[in-house]
Amino acid sequence: MVFSRTSAAIAAMSACVGFYMGNRFHPKEDFNTFISLHAKSAVQQKDAIESGFQLPDTNSKQTPASASTSSSTPPVSNVGQIVKYGFPSTDNLRSYDDFILSYDRRTRTANWVLEHLTQDKVTRVKGIERSKMKFIEDTSIHEFHRSTNKDYQGSGYDRGHLAAAANHRHSEKAMNQTFLLSNTAPQVGEGFNRNAWNNLEKYVRAVARNNKNVYVCTGPLYLPRKEPDGKTYVKYEVIGQNHVAVPTHFFKVLLIENEKGQFDLQSYVMPNQPLPDIKLQHFLVPLETIERAAGLLFYQNIPKTSYRKINAAAS
């Protein structure tokens, strides 16, 4: 397989607004303490408005669930911690033990999933094995808008985790919750979910092991591309009876806080297709590209001017 550095550019940016277009891959403190302190109640208020649906019973727990698990180190996270630096959006929120999710009822997958990772959380605990866990429907979502295991069957796509299971090794319950189908989206298996995307997830855990706090926001993208008629279109497959959307791309935005309290930001976009074994930094894109395309705003409680590094370059 031949690919030059140029052709390895994973996407053509729209000249106008820097949109990340859906081209195929050619191998080649001003901290807002109010939000931090009141995040939990904000989530509850919004969930209360979402009338008619039961939330997971974990919603009302401030105490880390893993207190009852075999982890020797209680995790420091809770909802307030996870959204300490802002909600990417406030649409249809769901809070679980160790991640927060915004659900898109039209695409039957999340808009984004936000996690707070530390060394403790990504460290293996004996007895907590993902091999024992099964994907389950999220019954907090109305049946009209919920994806099911049957939707994925025979589709050719994996049930790809957004909050990775292995990011929540400290708690059986937290890891189990990552198997809710609201936390999955259809992903190409070979070459993507089991390879390039998995490499990115492993990298995130490595970063979590070597820093004080890592915030990870993950979600799908449905990116436009120009067609021969000169017009620009968004096009994506839908699978199963419930028409679960197959994202054209996925993003992952890392906010990394080191022991000195300095912040780095890294934002990745990968096309949902088999990818060659190349370095992860090829998938770095400007944050604004993701913010515009996904309709989100990341870590708004940190002024963009205060980052030490953005996408590995000193700011």
Add this chain to the structure above:
Amino acid sequence: MVFSRTSAAIAAMSACVGFYMGNRFHPKEDFNTFISLHAKSAVQQKDAIESGFQLPDTNSKQTPASASTSSSTPPVSNVGQIVKYGFPSTDNLRSYDDFILSYDRRTRTANWVLEHLTQDKVTRVKGIERSKMKFIEDTSIHEFHRSTNKDYQGSGYDRGHLAAAANHRHSEKAMNQTFLLSNTAPQVGEGFNRNAWNNLEKYVRAVARNNKNVYVCTGPLYLPRKEPDGKTYVKYEVIGQNHVAVPTHFFKVLLIENEKGQFDLQSYVMPNQPLPDIKLQHFLVPLETIERAAGLLFYQNIPKTSYRKINAAAS
């Protein structure tokens, strides 16, 4: 133009779940008083969470704005009245003088717009003329996610109102607010916005003149269709620098309350394309079709079993 009754069926329903597929048109009480009473504060809470953006200054007003206009009859509406029978969703809400809107930051248009209409509101008032009004950007939305007049220029599409201007003839301010670009979506002009869709809007006003209360929810759809490869895709054009989505279809769901307090429901879907001059009832579709496709739930505070008529058929 030849068309049979059969070919005039505007859409093929997916056999599995009754999804309204995006085929081209071939011519042919349990009332929740809590929500009612607290609707205004719920909107305010949610808007407060949506950090960083100014809401229109109308947001905090309970008093109908038209008190200061030339209307002789004060309108009975306010936010609580508009959402009396439920929010279709609670994503990114905006409340204006006489309609409520849920904004989709990814498509740069609304998820839905909800209005409460009465005879007074749709009656002409001297001096309130839509011809004097201009489309303006909705500055309550972040510039990354906002549509502009420039996006529409040269696109070939109209800036189609979702809450129709002429539904708010009682108040210059309320009518002006319908010209916010958050209340518009790209619509085919000739044959659709200026014809079939306009006919539907006129019909809604006729219904409002002859009933006690009419609740109208309007929004875009992005419907899937099967392609020759046997797979099902959602495909829609995007226009302008901000990639404003061109919906494949639009829906309008009417909840009609007559003088006796009886309810009728009518739910329409029209493809966003030139349409022949045929009767509006050809565009009636089951409500569930729209609810599944749009990711919404309509008028949830009214049990579906309590309607007198649904889509003109006695229930």
